[in-house]
Amino acid sequence: MTVTNGEDELEAQFAQWREYVRRRPELVESDADELEDHLRGTVDDLVARGLAPDEAFLIAVKRMGGLDDLSREFAREHSERLWKQLMFTGGSGDPARAGRSRRDVIAMLVCAFGAAVSVKVPELAGLSFDSGDDTFYGRNIALFALPWLAAFLVWRRRPGAGVIATLVALFALGAVVVNAYPLDDDSQSFGLMVTHLPIALWLVVGLAYVSDDLRSARRRMDFIRFTGEWFVYLVLMGLGGGVLIAFLHGIFDAIGVDSDSVISNWVVPCGLVGATVVAGWLVEVKQGVIENIAPVLTRLFTPLFTVALLAFLVTIGWNGRGIEIDRETLVMFDLLLAVVLGLLLYSLSARDPQAPRGPFDVLQLALVVSALVIDALVLYTMTGRIAEYGTTPNNVAALGENIVLLVNLAWSAWLLLGFVRRRNRFAAIERWQTSYLPVYALWFWTVVLALPVLFSFR
Structure with a gap:
C-alpha cells in the first residue's frame, strides 16, 4: 500500500509538472513528451540509487534547470516555429x-x-x-x-x-x-x-x-x-x-x-x-512567447529618473526655493509620481522573488525615497494654498491623489529598506502593491461620483 501511495504521489507530481510545461507557448506536445521522458529517466536513476521518489523528483527537476531556460533553448533550436507563433497563436502539435x-x-x-x-x-x-x-x-x-x-x-x-x-x-x-x-x-x-x-x-x-x-x-x-x-x-x-x-x-x-x-x-x-x-x-x-516590454523599459528608465529626482532635490536644497504650485505644475508632479510608481510596479512584476538583493534594489529605494520627499514638499505647498485660497474640485482631487500616493510610497520605501537590509522578504513588497489597488479604485470612483456633487458641478 505504501509503495502504491508513493507511486500515486509521484504521478501526481509528474502531472502537475506536465501541465505547467504545456502552458509554455514555445513547447508543443512532442517537446513536452521529450522533456518528460528525460525527467522520468533521471527520477528512475535516482530512485535506483536509494532516494525516495519525492526527493528524486525534486532533484531531477532541479537538474533540468528552470523551465523558462529550457523553453528558451527549445525556441532557439526551433526558431522558425517561434517566429510563426509570433504571428499565429497556438501550437501546431496541439x-x-x-x-x-x-x-x-x-x-x-x-x-x-x-x-x-x-x-x-x-x-x-x-x-x-x-x-x-x-x-x-x-x-x-x-x-x-x-x-x-x-x-x-x-x-x-x-x-x-x-x-x-x-x-x-x-x-x-x-x-x-x-x-x-x-x-x-x-x-x-x-x-x-x-x-x-x-x-x-x-x-x-x-x-x-x-x-x-x-x-x-x-x-x-x-x-x-x-x-x-x-x-x-x-x-x-x-x-x-x-x-x-x-x-x-x-x-x-x-x-x-x-x-x-x-x-x-x-x-x-x-x-x-x-x-x-x-x-x-x-x-x-x-505572454510568454516574447519578452515583456514594460519591464525592459523599466530597467532602462529607473536609473535616469533616480538621477533626475535626486538632482532636483539637491537643487532645491542649494537655492532654497520652494515649489511654486499652479494647475499645470500640479498635473506635472502628479504624473511624475505616477511614473515613479509605475517604474516600481513593473520592476517588481518582472523580478524573480528568489533572486538575491542587488544594486538595482538599492537604486529603486533611492528612487522611491526621492519621490516620497518630493510628494511631501508638494503636499506642504498645496495645503498652504488651500488654506489661503480655499478649496476647488481640482485641488481637492489633487490633494487626495497625492495623499494616496504618499501612503503607498512611504510604506513601499519602508518595505524596500527592510528588503535591502535583509529584514523582510520580497513577497511583502508585492503583497503591499497588489493589496493597495482597491484604494486607487475607491479614490477614483470618489472623484467621479462625489466631488462634482460636493462642489455643485462647478
Missing part, C-alpha cells in the same frame, strides 16, 4: 490549443467590431465628430472601448454570474454619471470626470481580468503586468495607425479625393476603440 487560439481570435474580432459599431451608434442621434460634439465623445470614449475589452476578458475567464453583474453595473454607473451630471464643458468637474473616469473604468477591467481568482495577489500582479504591456502595444498600434492615416490621406489626395471626412469619422474613432481590444488580445496570447 489541436486543443490551436482550437482555443481560433476561438480567441473570433472573440477578439467580435469584441473589436462591437466597439467600432458602438462608437458610431451616437450618430443615429445626430452626434458625430464633424458636428462639434467632441465633448460628448471626450466624456464617453472610454465607455465605447473598455466594456468590450472587459467582455473579451470575461469570455476567457468565464467567471460567475455575480461577477458579470457587478461589471455590468459598474460600467452602467459610469455611463449614467458622465452623461446625467449637469457638467459645464468649462467646469473643473468636467475636467475631473474626463480624466478620472477612464482610470476608474480601467480598474473595472482589472476586476474582469482577475475574475477567475478574485482573492489572488498573484492575479492582481498579473493585471499590473497586463496594464503595462497593453499600454505599450496600444502605443505601437497608434504609431502604426498614424502611418496608415498619412498614407491614406496621401494616396487619395493624389487622385483628387478628399479623405479627411472618412478618416476623422471612421478610421480614427473605430480604430481607436477597436485597438483597445486588439491590444488586450495581443497581451493575452503573446
